[in-house]
Amino acid sequence: MTKKLADLKKDAEGNLKARADKAKWAGVNATVTREFITKTAAEFADAHTQADSITKILSDTRGELIGYRTQLNDAIARGAKQGLTVIDTGEGTFTVTGNTRPDYTSDPGGKTGATDQKAAEALRDEIQGILSKATESDNSAAKVLRLLVDQAKYGFADASYADRDSAAEAVAAAEKLAKIAKNPSDMTLDEIADFNRTMEKYNGDPLFAEQFATRLGPKGTLQFWTEMTHAHAGARDSELETMKSLQENLGLTLATASFSDSDAMRDWKKDLISERNTNFRAADSTNPAGALGSQVISSLMRQGQYDTEFLDDYRSKLFKADKGAGDSNTDALWVEGYEGLDLVFGDGTGRDPLEGLFEGLSHNPEAATNAFESQPDLNHMLGTTRYTDRGESLGRALEAATTGITVGDSTQQALPHSETQVRIMRNVMEAVAQPGGGDLVSKGLGDSFGNMAASYMPEISQKLAGPGAESVFLTNSDDSDGLGEVRDVVRFLSSVSADPDGRAGIILGESIYTSSLLESHLTDPSLFDGSTEQAIADIGKNAGIIEGIVAHSVADDEVRAAVASEKEYNDALKAKGDYAKTWMAIGLANVSVPAQYGGAAMGAVGGGMVGALAGLAVDRVLEGQQLDGAKDEALYTSAQDLYDSRDSVNQQTQWAAADIIDRHSLDLPQGGTDDLIRNAVNDGWDASSEFLSRTKERP
16 A cells, blocks of 8 residues: 555655646635645645654564564473473463473462473563553554554645654653653753753654643643743853753754644643743742733744644734734734843744744744735734734745745745735735835835835736737736835835845845846747847846836935945845845745757756746846945945946846856847947936826935
């Protein structure tokens, strides 16, 4: 069965899901059918994993039992040579007899003759030892198999084990740690370090995680971390590093456990959420306030990916409470009265449970999308950033919600943006575009807004170009025209440009998309039913518009407030440039590169979704567009930087075209192509100023 499931898994991934990922979905099919196919393919993979684990555990146990049977037969044979016979008396008992009468019985009430007593006792001990080991082998196999199958109430679990011993050892380790954690005040630093090493070894093991969580219990889990943070408040040096590591490993363990669907774990998750308003205090604490259960829960959510259903349930309760306080009073709800509380060994204090929740959502894009599907919820959370410190964590959660990619994971392949994701992005743009909304960028959200803009460069380009541009600005988005009003898109880009990290994200995202678009159209003219020259002109103009909006917005700010810090922007651009190269591995641009031009070969890395030469565009941006040499007069600096930026876009686009023509040996005149791009970029650059003037007040 395992072999058959391996074939089915391969077919589901390479045929069913691969075709679904490439298909152009619309309407209900874009959500319901594609999601069903994705989950079905994953279920075949889990079925194979579970069958493989069961096969290995059974095979391992069978081998051990055969070995014990051999040892038993050898012992009986040796006893026979000594005139002893072993008789099974049922229910796990046996009798050792001599040739004529019983000499020994395993029944404590039996009698043993003196003549053969020593030989009988030795044989008894040997046989009982063999049977005890065989029983332990059988019992441990039964235990881990039940735990393994119970991981999923419906379908199959993805827990993988190479043999019975590894699974049994994980369960035993969990039982040991859960017992220790029930008395945290007794733990020395050395014991905590040893505890942490074991947890680090097993934090991704499903059986370990479930057994640890359920044996410690929801209250016990929250009390354990409360005691740890109280006992080690103000930790420094090696103690601080140990506690940081413990928090990470405990969070990762609970995240793994949350995916278990056993009866015990379902109860654990439900009961944990019900403790959100419980006051937890360390045993020797003199502070009556203690910590709310939600504060403790969220402090452990900063690491690892938690189960979607669990996050949905917890988030709905927390959102309801937060909204009840209003935008400006959330600190009064979570922070005031808990000033002495520090549940996080790192940045922040953990007093605001929404920060930890947002970090948890940033590691689960599905749950993040669910969280911000409601526009009132989204607007409330954005509004609270003006009165709290949750902006950066909210930004990361919004990144996951709109892009479908776990923040910080460059190995994932980006799927087409769903209608829900595009709608969330539209609502974010609307919020920022509102009068006064631009200040959201300065509340820690600018970096994430820049990354989101980069991911939505295809939809942004189509929106700026207007109806009918979809055959030039390629995308497999489920709602390529769903970003709302042009003015909101322009105002969003303009506002995000005020943040150095956000500005760098837009510029790098546009450069990658432009390079990918050019490679697609130049290598496959059939993508556009007009002329190749027209496609090049449209792409060049779009590059001029987008980067022109950025540059003019920065220039406008400089006229108002003189030159901003050039070092801050240069540092942001360098850091974002290194990060931007990972975007190409997750299918940022959603541009389809024909197989004959490297699309199939790139599938192993980027899913054939971006041009192979896009990485050069990033390097050139880093080399050619860093601000260099602040000028004395703001107006002169503004104009100079504008021209430098315009020339940089021109050069970037021309170089990209030259690379593509050279690599693919295309029959296109380089000089004529450069001139076409120059005129198009300049047209777009001029148009960008008009876009801004029509959508916002300018100096």
